[in-house]
Structures are given as structure tokens and as C-alpha cells.
Amino acid sequence: MASVCFYFQAHQPMRLRHYTVFDKHHNYFDDRGNAAICRKVANKCYLPANRLMLKLIRKHQGRFKIAYGITGVLLEQIISFAPEVMSTFDALAETGCVEFLGETYYHSLSFLYSKEDFLEQVKKHSSTIESYFGQKPRVFRNTELIYNNELAAFIESLGLFDAIITEGADHILGYRSPDFVYRPKGCEKLKLLLKNYSLSDDIAFRFSNRDWKQWPLTADKFARWVNKVNGNGNVVNLFMDYETFGEHQWKDTGIFDFLKHLPDEILKHPDNDFKTPTEVVNSYPPMDEVDVPNLISWADTERDTSAWIGNAMQSNAIHELYRLEDEIKKTADKKIIEDWRKLQISDHFYYMCTKWFADGDVHKYFNPYDSPYDAYINYMNILSNLKMRCFLHKDLKKVQRLFENRKSQPETVIA
Amino acid sequence: MRVLMLGWEFPPFISGGLGTACYGLTKAMSQLGIKVTFVLPKQVDGDYATHVKLLTPGSKGAVSDEFSGLEGCKNISFRTIGSPLRPYSTPEFYRQSIERMLERTGKKNKDIPQNWQFEGIDYSGDMYTEVHRYAALANNLAKDEEFDIIHAHDWMTYPAAIAIAGLTGKPLVVHIHSTEFDRSGEHVNQMIYDIEKKGFYSADKIIAVSHFTRNILISRYGVPGGKIEVVYNGVERNGTDNWPLEKSGIQKDEKIVLFLGRITMQKGPEYFLQAAQRVLSVMDNVKFVMAGSGDLAHRTIEMAAELGIGDKVLFTGFLRGDDVKKIYQMADLYVMPSVSEPFGIAPLEALDNDVPVIISRQSGVSEVLVHALKVDFWDVDEIANKIVAVLKHPPLQITLRNYGNFEVRKLRWSESAAKCAKIYEQMLTPVG
Numbered sequence: 001m002a003s004v005c006f007y008f009q010a011h012q013p014m015r016l017r018h019y020t021v022f023d024k025h026h027n028y029f030d031d032r033g034n035a036a037i038c039r040k041v042a043n044k045c046y047l048p049a050n051r052l053m054l055k056l057i058r059k060h061q062g063r064f065k066i067a068y069g070i071t072g073v074l075l076e077q078i079i080s081f082a083p084e085v086m087s088t089f090d091a092l093a094e095t096g097c098v099e100f101l102g103e104t105y106y107h108s109l110s111f112l113y114s115k116e117d118f119l120e121q122v123k124k125h126s127s128t129i130e131s132y133f134g135q136k137p138r139v140f141r142n143t144e145l146i147y148n149n150e151l152a153a154f155i156e157s158l159g160l161f162d163a164i165i166t167e168g169a170d171h172i173l174g175y176r177s178p179d180f181v182y183r184p185k186g187c188e189k190l191k192l193l194l195k196n197y198s199l200s201d202d203i204a205f206r207f208s209n210r211d212w213k214q215w216p217l218t219a220d221k222f223a224r225w226v227n228k229v230n231g232n233g234n235v236v237n238l239f240m241d242y243e244t245f246g247e248h249q250w251k252d253t254g255i256f257d258f259l260k261h262l263p264d265e266i267l268k269h270p271d272n273d274f275k276t277p278t279e280v281v282n283s284y285p286p287m288d289e290v291d292v293p294n295l296i297s298w299a300d301t302e303r304d305t306s307a308w309i310g311n312a313m314q315s316n317a318i319h320e321l322y323r324l325e326d327e328i329k330k331t332a333d334k335k336i337i338e339d340w341r342k343l344q345i346s347d348h349f350y351y352m353c354t355k356w357f358a359d360g361d362v363h364k365y366f367n368p369y370d371s372p373y374d375a376y377i378n379y380m381n382i383l384s385n386l387k388m389r390c391f392l393h394k395d396l397k398k399v400q401r402l403f404e405n406r407k408s409q410p411e412t413v414i415a
Numbered sequence: 416m417r418v419l420m421l422g423w424e425f426p427p428f429i430s431g432g433l434g435t436a437c438y439g440l441t442k443a444m445s446q447l448g449i450k451v452t453f454v455l456p457k458q459v460d461g462d463y464a465t466h467v468k469l470l471t472p473g474s475k476g477a478v479s480d481e482f483s484g485l486e487g488c489k490n491i492s493f494r495t496i497g498s499p500l501r502p503y504s505t506p507e508f509y510r511q512s513i514e515r516m517l518e519r520t521g522k523k524n525k526d527i528p529q530n531w532q533f534e535g536i537d538y539s540g541d542m543y544t545e546v547h548r549y550a551a552l553a554n555n556l557a558k559d560e561e562f563d564i565i566h567a568h569d570w571m572t573y574p575a576a577i578a579i580a581g582l583t584g585k586p587l588v589v590h591i592h593s594t595e596f597d598r599s600g601e602h603v604n605q606m607i608y609d610i611e612k613k614g615f616y617s618a619d620k621i622i623a624v625s626h627f628t629r630n631i632l633i634s635r636y637g638v639p640g641g642k643i644e645v646v647y648n649g650v651e652r653n654g655t656d657n658w659p660l661e662k663s664g665i666q667k668d669e670k671i672v673l674f675l676g677r678i679t680m681q682k683g684p685e686y687f688l689q690a691a692q693r694v695l696s697v698m699d700n701v702k703f704v705m706a707g708s709g710d711l712a713h714r715t716i717e718m719a720a721e722l723g724i725g726d727k728v729l730f731t732g733f734l735r736g737d738d739v740k741k742i743y744q745m746a747d748l749y750v751m752p753s754v755s756e757p758f759g760i761a762p763l764e765a766l767d768n769d770v771p772v773i774i775s776r777q778s779g780v781s782e783v784l785v786h787a788l789k790v791d792f793w794d795v796d797e798i799a800n801k802i803v804a805v806l807k808h809p810p811l812q813i814t815l816r817n818y819g820n821f822e823v824r825k826l827r828w829s830e831s832a833a834k835c836a837k838i839y840e841q842m843l844t845p846v847g
Binding site (some may be wrong): 020021311312313315316354370371372373374376377380381388 | 693696697785786788789794797799800801802807808810811813814815818820
């Protein structure tokens with residue numbers, strides 16, 4: 001039996017506007033730019049892909065199933081800038097063949113810096129998903145599939161999730177295959193789903209690469225590769241960015257046609273089926289324990305966190321951000337807290353990455369900056385403004401208290 | 416391969432990047448085994464007089480002693496021609512310096528001779544005539560030399576190079592380090608423009624120091640793009656002899672932002688000062704150092720005073736050799752706000768000395784540097800924003816410095832020389 005488990009990650013960051021050390025206003029986010037990108041991606045990817053998924057689900061009458069991870073910050077943007085996308089997600093949710101996964105609302109690296117805020121963000125995301133799509137996420141994926149034993153244990157302790165997802169990196173699996181359900185080391189109930197990066201990346205990265213010897217990739221060829229897993233594994237986890245369809249791989253590469261024919265080809269084999277992550281978790285027992293003492297992610301060839309916190313600027317920026325946590329929360333000012341959280345979106349740090357800067361590469365995708373240095377400067381200017389707001393807030397409260405104290409005192413009668 | 420190279424200046428007698436470039440390029444060529452005969456005008460009188468052995472070179476040219484001991488230049492020989500031509504000078508400057516010279520030699524009030532053939536007087540009345548007199552002398556000199564190719568640097572040498580090419584039939588490469596549009600903005604000197612244009616049209620191949628300059632040649636001079644090759648400049652690695660800071664005698668409790676270059680319209684000194692004023696509105700412990708001389712030096716000092724930042728801006732005058740090294744060691748940041756910079760070697764030197772750089776996008780060097788902050792020269796707010804960021808955030812300074820220093824090591828003169836050699840070979844290979 002080989003189950004195909006599709007999970008698509010949909011996310012757009014809230015990009016910052018150009019902000020100099022001389023700016024004083026508090027509108028940190030480039031609404032115009034973000035709206036334009038959101039609408040563009042909606043038209044090229046979210047809308048056509050959602051419509052196609054809906055069509056496929058209806059056509060296969062419950063045999064084609066998929067899962068989505070949609071970040072809170074994307075949902076906010078879709079609702080403001082491309083509301084028509086929401087109705088297609090609604091329709092998908094109603095089919096009963098679509099599962100929605102849990103994650104941090106702000107697509108943040110908060111697990112590494114503040115467990116407290118991490119938990120708040122996970123809860124906020126779950127309740128948002130529930131309110132829009134009527135289902136509570138049961139499977140968790142951390143930002144960029146960043147993962148280690150500690151995260152698994154923490155997620156298990158919450159009791160909110162049945163399974164967690166991460167990258168099927170070679171160095172954590174050794175000789176083992178990603179095509180089974182595993183158990184994270186130190187967990188008793190939580191199960192672990194691992195991305196089959198080879199087959200996932202055939203679609204997500206190599207699909208339109210004409211230098212690839214398997215080009216062009218057709219649905220029946222891909223189905224043959226999946227069939228090979230029969231007897232060697234239970235599940236093929238195909239995890240990728242949703243923007244693969246129409247945005248990373250443009251429509252004229254034939255990506256939508258590929259997707260259109262894929263369920264037919266997969267289901268031709270009588271032992272194959274499609275399962276959502278929760279169904280996978282319920283169908284297969286864990287085969288073995290996987291030990292991940294060090295952080296891994298699905299990024300780049302290193303499969304580590306160096307794309308976000310690998311250089312001095314990134315590390316400095318993120319430490320300064322989380323150092324503010326207490327001050328920020330003390331203000332109890334909703335707008336300040338929300339701005340602080342939006343500054344946690346991992347993309348802000350990704351733009352400061354110097355690893356691939358010289359060669360360009362995937363890091364350029366909708367990157368609003370000319371260089372990682374510009375990204376850092378802009379971020380730090382905004383962060384220092386936010387810090388100032390915290391302190392002003394404190395002063396303001398002091399003044400207010402003084403004022404109220406004075407009012408409450410009975411006026412002294414001057415004789 | 417033997418090259419007859421015509422230049423304007425050569426270290427240590429330099430006033431700008433051209434001399435540095437000629438030195439780096441010829442030294443690297445010498446290491447490739449290319450024999451270079453370097454012809455340059457020799458200042459008979461002027462600021463450098465004390466350094467120069469005043470063996471007045473005859474108009475026939477002489478092997479120059481003061482250059483002969485230069486390290487790594489065994490394949491280079493020098494021929495100098497007595498002439499007051501100075502790079503980057505203007506006709507007005509030329510006239511002034513001639514008048515100064517006449518004053519000193521007691522020939523004032525006499526009419527400036529118009530006849531350059533007059534023996535014993537090594538100058539002509541105006542700059543253009545002088546350029547042509549220089550051409551004739553160089554032409555004379557070339558008769559005694561053996562060479563395969565002529566390589567001329569910037570407009571003043573073009574008439575000489577064209578004449579020699581005409582006389583000998585050898586192929587001509589003109590190298591363009593700076594155009595009249597870079598130096599003068601829209602107020603171009605028509606005669607210089609004409610000389611440049613004639614040089615570009617007479618040349619068999621043109622070497623531009625950047626795509627930025629190549630585009631100027633195409634759009635402003637109508638030169639066919641296929642004729643122009645881009646060869647980036649390199650940087651001479653000074654080694655790792657980091658001087659301890661105590662030696663420079665400076666206490667570092669203040670940040671230092673450096674402008675190093677000629678103080679002329681082209682280099683954008685006023686944008687530097689405007690940015691400085693903006694920086695000082697949010698930061699106090701900063702000093703702005705302007706190292707260099709030029710026709711806007713006085714105006715710039717006045718401007719610093721007008722902006723109310725006179726006490727925060729230091730003017731050092733023109734620096735050379737060890738002084739340059741010292742100033743780099745003191746600096747926390749180098750800023751090049753050039754209005755139009757064909758290449759710009761100074762930022763590479765700054766990076767080589769571990770100083771991070773902010774460079775204008777209107778420069779050739781911004782094509783080759785990735786690990787530099789880039790700004791539009793007119794955007795003083797953004798220049799100030801970036802200056803403050805570098806001074807305020809050590810991680811930014813460290814990252815820029817580390818990657819920048821690594822990056823600059825890849826820009827070697829040996830690469831530039833190899834590219835030139837390839838161009839020579841192509842030109843000398845018979846067609847078909």
C-alpha cells in the first residue's frame with residue numbers, strides 16, 4: 001500500500017516599507033507592495049490552483065485528498081487584498097477532503113527564542129483556522145519545517161496535536177526511508193511525518209529544469225516512481241510550497257496539466273491512495289524512533305537554520321527583537337504587540353541572508369531589498385522605533401497615573 | 416609582446432586613480448612577460464619638484480631614473496617628456512600653472528611663446544597646443560622604440576597615440592578611465608570632447624573601465640558597442656601589515672567617516688557634507704574626514720561652515736603613501752558619493768584595508784562589488800541613513816568588512832592585465 005500525502009504550504013510575508021533612521025511614523029509595513037504581490041500570487045497561483053484542486057476532488061469523489069498549511073499573516077492579507085481566494089478555500093474545506101495544519105500564526109522562529117510567545121502564536125493560528133474552516137488542526141508543522149527532539153516533546157506536551165511534520169533529511173534517517181510513519185525520540189504518543197524530499201523536489205524545484213535528465217516530467221512517469229514505493233514504504237509525503245503551482249513553476253511549464261493528470265495516474269495502481277496527514281497518522285503505526293538532537297529545516301542544501309540566523313546581522317536582529325518581549329508585553333498595547341509579532345515573520349531574517357547573495361538564487365523570490373545589508377538596516381531602524389514606542393508608552397502611563405492620582409485627591413481648600 | 420603605453424601620471428607622482436591604475440596594470444603586465452615602454456609627461460615645475468631629479472629631460476625624452484627602482488616592474492621602462500600637462504587639469508588651471516612657472520623663472524611679462532618647437536622651453540601657451548606639442552614629441556620618441564601595439568590612457572594622450580599609430584601603422588588601443596561627462600557633468604569642454612571622440616574613432620579597440628563608462632561611450636559619443644571591451648580595475652594588495660593604532664597617535668572615542676578623493680564636482684563632496692549634517696542630527700560622536708584636494712576644496716570648506724558642521728569636518732589635504740594607510744586605519748566607514756564615477760579604485764583600497772564602504776550607484780565599481788552599501792548620490796537621506804546604520808550596528812560593520820575584504824581579493828590586477836593581453840592578441844592575430 002502506498003499512500004500519497006500532499007501538503008501545501010501557503011505563505012506570504014508582510015514586507016516592510018523603506019524606513020530610515022529619520023522616519024518617525026509607525027506604519028512599518030508596505031501595504032501597497034504587499035497588496036500588489038498578494039493579488040499577483042492570487043491570480044497566478046492561489047485561485048487557479050484552488051479551482052483545480054476543487055475540480056479534482058469533485059471528480060474523484062473523495063479519493064483525492066490534500067492538506068494545507070496557511071499562515072495567519074497570509075490569511076490576513078488574502079482577506080484584505082484578495083478576498084475571492086477565501087471563498088475558494090472555504091469551498092475546499094467543505095469538501096471534507098482537505099485538512100488544515102497547525103503552525104505559528106506569524107510564520108516565526110519563536111520556538112527558538114520564546115516558548116511562551118510560540119505557544120500563543122500556535123493557539124492563535126489554531127483558533128483562526130477553526131473559525132474560518134471549521135476544523136481544529138491536529139497535525140503540526142513548524143516554520144520552514146524547523147525541528148528537533150525538543151520541539152517534538154514540547155508539541156506532545158501541549159496535547160493539541162497527534163503528529164508533527166519535518167524534513168526527511170538524510171542525516172537524521174541514515175539508511176531508513178522517509179516513507180514510513182516514525183516516532184520522535186522522547187515522545188510517547190506523537191507521530192512524525194517526514195517529507196520525501198526527492199520526490200517533492202522533483203515537482204517543486206526540478207519540474208521545469210530542462211537540464212534535468214528526467215525533463216519533461218509527466219504525471220504517468222511520476223506515478224511510476226510513486227509505485228516503486230509499494231512494498232518499501234507506506235506513505236509518500238509530498239510537501240511543498242503552494243506557490244510551486246503557477247508562481248515558482250509558471251503556468252506555461254505545464255505544472256497545472258501535470259497536477260490535473262496526477263490523481264488519475266496515481267490511482268491507476270490499485271494499491272495506491274491519497275490520504276491527509278491525519279489519516280496517515282491513523283492508518284500506520286510508527287516504524288522506528290527518529291533522533292534529531294540538532295535543529296533541521298527544509299531549506300537549502302544544508303537543511304539547517306543558517307538561512308535565517310546564520311550571519312552576525314541576522315543573529316543580532318533576532319536577538320534584539322526577542323529581548324524586547326517583556327517590555328512589549330508590559331505595554332499591553334495591542335498595536336505594539338501585533339507589530340512586534342509581525343516583525344517575527346521569518347522572511348525578514350531570510351532577506352538578510354548572505355549565503356547565496358552573490359549567486360542570486362531562490363532567496364530572490366519577491367525580495368524587496370537590493371542586498372542583505374539593506375534588509376538589516378531597514379529592519380533595525382524599525383525595531384529601534386518600536387523600542388522607542390515601548391518607552392514612550394511607559395512614560396505615558398506614568399503621566400496618566402500621576403494625573404489620575406491628582407484627580408482622586410480631594411482638592412485642598414485654600415483658606 | 417611589446418607595448419608602447421602613453422599615460423599621464425605614475426606613482427609616486429599621482430593626483431588620482433589614473434596613476435594607481437597605470438601602476439597596477441603595468442606591473443601585472445610585466446609579470447605576464449609583456450614589455451611595456453611607458454611614456455608620460457614630466458612635470459618640470461610644480462608641487463613635486465623636490466621629489467624629482469631636475470635633470471631637465473630634453474624634448475627627445477630620456478630614460479627616467481626615478482622610476483627605475485620600482486619593485487616588480489622589470490619589464491617596464493619609462494620615457495618622460497618635459498611638459499606641464501597634469502591629469503584632471505582644466506585649461507584655466509593649466510594657464511595658472513604656466514604663469515606661476517613664468518613668475519619663478521623670471522620670465523613674467525614676456526609673451527607666452529606659441530611656438531612649441533622653440534628649443535629649451537618645455538611648454539606651450541595653452542593646454543590644447545600643449546597636448547599637440549606633447550603628441551609631436553611623443554611621436555619623435557616613438558621612432559626610437561620597438562613595439563607591437565599602442566595603448567593610450569585618457570584623452571590627453573590620444574593625439575599622441577593617434578599620431579604614432581598613423582606613423583607606424585601599429586594597432587591602437589585607447590583605454591578610457593574617465594570621460595569629459597564624468598569630469599564636467601553637462602558642461603563639457605568641446606575641444607576635450609572632440610579629442611576623446613577622435614581617439615575613440617581612431618582606435619582599433621577601446622577598453623572601458625566599466626559598463627557604466629561603456630554606456631556613456633555608446634550614448635554620448637556614438638561609439639559602436641562592439642568596439643568596446645570592459646576591463647575592470649583591480650586593487651593592489653598591501654599585505655597584512657596592520658599598523659597598531661597607537662602609531663597614528665589618534666585616540667578613538669569618536670567614529671570616523673572618510674571621504675577620500677579629489678574634491679571636485681565629479682566626486683560629489685557636497686552630498687557628503689549634506690549627509691554628514693543629517694547624520695549629526697541624530698548622532699554626536701562622529702567626525703567626517705575629507706582627504707583630498709581639488710578645485711572645490713575651498714568651496715567645500717565654506718559649505719561645511721555654512722551647514723554649521725565646521726567643527727565636525729576635518730580637511731587633510733592630499734594624502735599619499737603611508738598617510739593614506741593611516742587614514743584608512745582610523746576610518747570606520749568610507750563613503751564615495753560620486754556623481755559619475757567610471758570606476759573608483761578607492762573603495763577597493765578601503766575594503767582592502769578593512770574599511771566598509773558606501774558607494775554611489777553611479778559608479779563602475781558598484782558593478783563589481785556586492786558586499787558594499789549602494790546609494791544614489793543625490794539621496795542624502797539614504798546616505799545618512801546608511802552611515803548611521805554602519806556606525807550604530809557593529810554586526811553590520813563586521814559583516815560588510817569580512818565579506819568585502821574577501822570579495823576584493825578576487826579583483827586583482829593580474830586579471831585585468833590578462834584581459835588586456837587577450838585583447839592585444841586578438842588585435843595582432845591577422846583576420847582570416
